[in-house]
Amino acid sequence: MACNSPLCGICDSKQKCVPSTAWCFECNAGLCGECKELHILNKASKSHGIIPVNEFQKLPVSVLQHEETCKSHGDRYQAFCDKHECSCCSKCLIEDHKNCKDLTDIKDVVCMIKSSNMMLEIENSMREVTADLKRIQKNRAGNLSSLKLQRQAIKKEIQKARHVVNNHFDRLERTFIERTPYNRK
CATH class of the missing domain: 3.30.160.60 (Classic Zinc Finger)
Incomplete structure (x- = not known):
């Protein structure tokens, strides 16, 4: 019989397919509700660390590989x-x-x-920091691109202003030359 969720280790050894609801770290095995109660009552295993299996499944791989x-x-x-x-x-x-x-x-x-929920909180915080850093990096790249466009626009404006000023000085020079008495023939 095939099961998708983690099996109760004790029931599995009895050839029964019973999903686990808790995890014992000392035994490194899943436990169903009934076996968990017996595990806690047993003198040899009552001090074992047991957590709900859904919490165990949320733990990062790095914590589980010890x-x-x-x-x-x-x-x-x-x-x-x-x-x-x-x-x-x-x-x-x-x-x-x-x-x-x-x-x-x-x-x-x-x-x-x-x-510890702290491990999960730290993992979530690290994900948030990573997302924030990516957002900041994207924002900075956008700012740099915007600054380049603004620089090009300012350069064009300066060139236009220089052209206008040069034309004005050229006209003034021509007028001055035309009105100067000693240049008349």
């Missing part, structure tokens, strides 16, 4: 070090971050980042 295991040790990340701005597994904590004081449980960090 590594879950340490590249150096292959263990799951346990904490986030604010000082070094990196995720740490239990071995990293012992080896490299034993003196670090600003450590946060990775579940809290991931859930906070992924479910």
